[in-house]
Amino acid sequence: MSAVDAKKLSMPVGEAMFSQRSVRRLKSDPVPIDLIHLILEAAVKAPNGGNRQPGRFLVVTDRARIEEFGKIYHEAWWAKRKEEKGWTKKSDIPADDKSYTSAAIFADEIGEVPAIVFAFTVAGGGANSILPACQNLMLAAHALGLGSVPTTLHPTVMDRFRDLFDVPKDAAFHFCIPLGYPRVELKPSVRRLTAETCFLDRWDGKVPWA
Amino acid sequence: MSAVDAKKLSMPVGEAMFSQRSVRRLKSDPVPIDLIHLILEAAVKAPNGGNRQPGRFLVVTDRARIEEFGKIYHEAWWAKRKEEKGWTKKSDIPADDKSYTSAAIFADEIGEVPAIVFAFTVAGGGANSILPACQNLMLAAHALGLGSVPTTLHPTVMDRFRDLFDVPKDAAFHFCIPLGYPRVELKPSVRRLTAETCFLDRWDGKVPWA
Numbered sequence: 001m002s003a004v005d006a007k008k009l010s011m012p013v014g015e016a017m018f019s020q021r022s023v024r025r026l027k028s029d030p031v032p033i034d035l036i037h038l039i040l041e042a043a044v045k046a047p048n049g050g051n052r053q054p055g056r057f058l059v060v061t062d063r064a065r066i067e068e069f070g071k072i073y074h075e076a077w078w079a080k081r082k083e084e085k086g087w088t089k090k091s092d093i094p095a096d097d098k099s100y101t102s103a104a105i106f107a108d109e110i111g112e113v114p115a116i117v118f119a120f121t122v123a124g125g126g127a128n129s130i131l132p133a134c135q136n137l138m139l140a141a142h143a144l145g146l147g148s149v150p151t152t153l154h155p156t157v158m159d160r161f162r163d164l165f166d167v168p169k170d171a172a173f174h175f176c177i178p179l180g181y182p183r184v185e186l187k188p189s190v191r192r193l194t195a196e197t198c199f200l201d202r203w204d205g206k207v208p209w210a
Numbered sequence: 211m212s213a214v215d216a217k218k219l220s221m222p223v224g225e226a227m228f229s230q231r232s233v234r235r236l237k238s239d240p241v242p243i244d245l246i247h248l249i250l251e252a253a254v255k256a257p258n259g260g261n262r263q264p265g266r267f268l269v270v271t272d273r274a275r276i277e278e279f280g281k282i283y284h285e286a287w288w289a290k291r292k293e294e295k296g297w298t299k300k301s302d303i304p305a306d307d308k309s310y311t312s313a314a315i316f317a318d319e320i321g322e323v324p325a326i327v328f329a330f331t332v333a334g335g336g337a338n339s340i341l342p343a344c345q346n347l348m349l350a351a352h353a354l355g356l357g358s359v360p361t362t363l364h365p366t367v368m369d370r371f372r373d374l375f376d377v378p379k380d381a382a383f384h385f386c387i388p389l390g391y392p393r394v395e396l397k398p399s400v401r402r403l404t405a406e407t408c409f410l411d412r413w414d415g416k417v418p419w420a
Contacts, residue, residue, distance in 0.1 A: 006224035013226045013353045014219025017252040017346050037419050040408050042227040044401045046345055047360050050309050057408045099260050131341035135256055136227050143223045150257050166413040191254045198250050198267040203376040209247050
């Protein structure tokens with residue numbers, strides 16, 4: 001039963017795609033559960049392999065569990081930075097690296113967000129069958145004025161993460177997507193030219209708009 | 211430089227998501243390159259890890275190359291069926307299995323589609339940084355009246371596939387997305403109830419709309 005009103009997602013799809021941003025500065029104000037329901041219904045409409053539908057979404061709005069998860073996320077974020085970059089504290093991050101600086105602040109604050117959606121697959125399903133749905137979810141959230149950002153975890157915390165939310169061993173984790181109303185104004189995203197990242201007819205073949 | 215007109219993507223995002231279908235019955239009529247350009251610009255706006263942008267799209271519209279690729283795809287499709295199911299010919303597919311029956315016909319016909327977009331990542335980027343963009347691409351295509359379906363390949367053909375399109379060894383392949391105008395009417399997709407595939411606060415926790 002899908003008692004949701006898809007008409008609430010009235011933003012033109014082009015406007016939604018061209019204005020979507022990853023948002024890490026989120027208000028702690030609650031997100032109405034009917035909006036979460038709507039974006040989940042939109043999410044599951046995305047294609048998945050052979051319509052076997054191995055995707056599962058765990059929505060967490062319980063403040064105490066989010067706070068507990070925030071500690072796990074903080075540890076995971078720094079474990080990943082140590083592994084990739086050798087960084088162990090904020091002062092190790094180059095001052096001009098806005099992306100990591102913002103992500104480090106978010107690792108401190110994630111325990112205060114009003115909602116998190118975790119994306120999984122079961123029964124051997126893979127990323128192909130859940131990540132398109134995650135993009136629908138984030139795009140629909142954006143069209144409703146909600147910010148989101150796709151994040152991941154680190155092996156060092158996975159057992160505690162599974163324990164906290166009773167996640168079975170055979171459920172493969174894909175994305176942790178915090179949701180909330182942005183407390184910043186969204187600026188357009190910055191991307192490389194498609195003339196550099198897209199090819200025609202063979203690798204490195206020039207596209208006509210290059 | 212993005213000289214595209216995002217306003218052409220005027221379909222409400224909810225309508226686009228709730229009416230999207232995987233389409234395997236495609237006309238061979240050409241797809242205007244400016245529409246392909248527009249959906250690629252929309253695609254790259256999707257989030258990617260740390261904005262490192264490892265995604266690459268190879269668009270193929272050359273008829274001879276698509277025909278050549280069609281043979282490779284056909285072989286890959288049957289190699290995968292043999293491996294997964296032991297099937298080697300159409301009569302092995304259960305008559306009531308519409309999904310595989312339709313996919314088998316598509317494996318015969320893919321060489322006649324007017325355009326294919328192949329999605330890759332370079333520099334160690336993974337599925338997380340390209341599959342959200344693929345969903346933007348397919349959703350934008352749908353909003354423009356174009357059908358698409360996300361498909362994959364099989365290891366047995368990968369060397370020949372790379373040779374055909376000069377794809378470097380370090381580019382990871384993710385999706386093969388044929389594009390064209392549908393030659394069938396799109397019916398709504400069928401999905402399990404979100405009350406069964408989504409949980410609240412812990413695995414198996416009932417959502418309020420259950």
